[in-house]
Amino acid sequence: MELIGKSIMEIEDMAYSNLIPISEVVHYLEQTIRLCSHHDLYQSGLVVGNMQNIVTGILICLDITEELLDEAIEKNCNFIIANQPLLIDPLHKITPETYAGKCVIKAIRHDLAIYIFGTNLDYLGSGASHRIAKFLELQDTWPIICEKQILYKLTTFVPFQAKKDLIATLSGEGALLNNENVMDHLSDALVKGGSESELFTNWNTRLSLEKVEEIQLTFTFPVVYKEKVIQALLRAHPYRKVSYYLEPIETIVENRGSGVIGTLPVELPAKYFLKYVRTKLNLVNFQFANTHHTNISEKPIKVIAIYAGNGSQLLNNALDKQVDVFITTGLRYEQFLEASGRLLMIDIGYYAVRLGIKKLILALLSKEFNNIVILRCKTITNPIHYIND
Known part of the structure; x- marks a missing residue:
């Protein structure tokens, strides 16, 4: 990297720009996948550690054991992603007499964060x-069981000449155009950028009604896009007072599910x-x-x-x-x-x-965080052994 001519402050800014907090990795996981379906027995989430710590490395495992924590320490991985919950029952005390207590104490002592990834993807x-x-x-x-997804159906009305720009704006925010219908509509909305005198004959008269050709537009979009789609609608619509209708609908995703x-x-x-x-x-x-x-x-x-x-x-x-x-x-x-x-x-x-989970999580994270060390654990954490005659 070319650093000649750059100030110390600029070099430090470049270094810190590559630092990623644990919260950013967690946000990516929770936005990318469905962590908690109604079939999951345990909640996913951070159970030990500080979300604001900078990630030095990620270790992916199935279970948390003391030997696994030793591997994380040795490999300088301060963020551990595990599939099996560590705290199945509430801890009334944290002491080294219990399996969970030993692991929690060790994780806190070495400033390790533990995140439970309770899904099979x-x-x-x-x-x-x-x-x-x-x-x-x-x-x-x-x-x-096919996935059931809740979507919003958005219906709004827009003058014919503004249709193209509004469709482009909402599509850019993740809304999918379903249909459009041309209709004559009595509009009493003020147009952005216009003067009120255009719609009022004088101060004491009633608001005039103008017959205009409008397009009824219907969009659908995921629930998580609601806020940005509505904000984009209000920003891009030519009327100062925008009429729209929101309706939640349930749809079946045939090729995805449990x-x-x-x-x-x-x-x-x-x-x-x-x-x-x-x-x-x-x-x-x-x-x-x-x-x-x-x-x-x-x-x-x-x-x-x-x-x-x-x-x-x-x-x-x-x-x-x-x-x-x-x-x-x-x-x-x-x-x-x-x-x-x-x-x-x-x-x-x-x-x-669950043997494939580590590889699947690794592939998922590697797409987004190619500047973080992400490893699959080598420690065998299976506590069950079989005797074969």
Whole structure:
């Protein structure tokens, strides 16, 4: 970089311009994705640390452990993004006698910030559920539950000659033009830049009504754009008093949502499908629901539902979709009983179901913050081990 001829103050300004506070990274995450769907069990957000600290490095992990914090300290990463909540239960005291207490004390002592990223990124169309579906080579995928998005419908009226500029202005703020209708309309609005004498015959007379040709314009836009779209409307509209109507509408996003349903390239008997899952996902162990009503080994498997998270709340949705298999984690014993004879349920474990999350978060952040060190942790945080005979 060429620094000759620049003052010390200018050089310092250049250096600080590259410094990014934790709050900026958090804002990007929360604006880019849906952190809390109604299927998430835990809230996302900063649980330890100061939002205003400057990021020295980001370490992405699944769980918080003391060994993980040691890795963050060693790699000079003061911002940790974890998928599993650290504080599941309220802390009545912070002492080293508890797992959470030890981690909180250590994080505060070393000025580390911990952010819980409680999502599997399915709503982006490329989440952890999609990763498992890709490993299993599923075809023709669609969500278990399609995303419902709330939009605003904006209707306003504008003189014909001002139509083009207003459409361009609102489109630039994220509003999508739906339709336009030409109509004759009695207008009593003052025109910006005009004098009141143009509309009043004299001070004591009533406001004159002028018959003008207006265009009814209808736009839709996401809820988060409401303020800037309305401000742009008031700024760009030629009338001083702008008439408009706002209506919230709910729409279904067909290709985005929670979980994935897909079909196998070739139908398999259940006994071969179980081996197929174990091999493709490189699993050490997993649980599945046997049934007393059918011969599980010969049950034909073709349509698969996957949810890379706690799928206990989505079981009924999977049953309603009439799939052959539901692959997830967090299923309860009574749910295995409930689904007996209706579908094959496979619980692959909470750690295995999230293995792609670190890579997905890394890819998401790298698009925006290419001047920050962003690493996936090397520490194995899975607390569950299996004994194989």
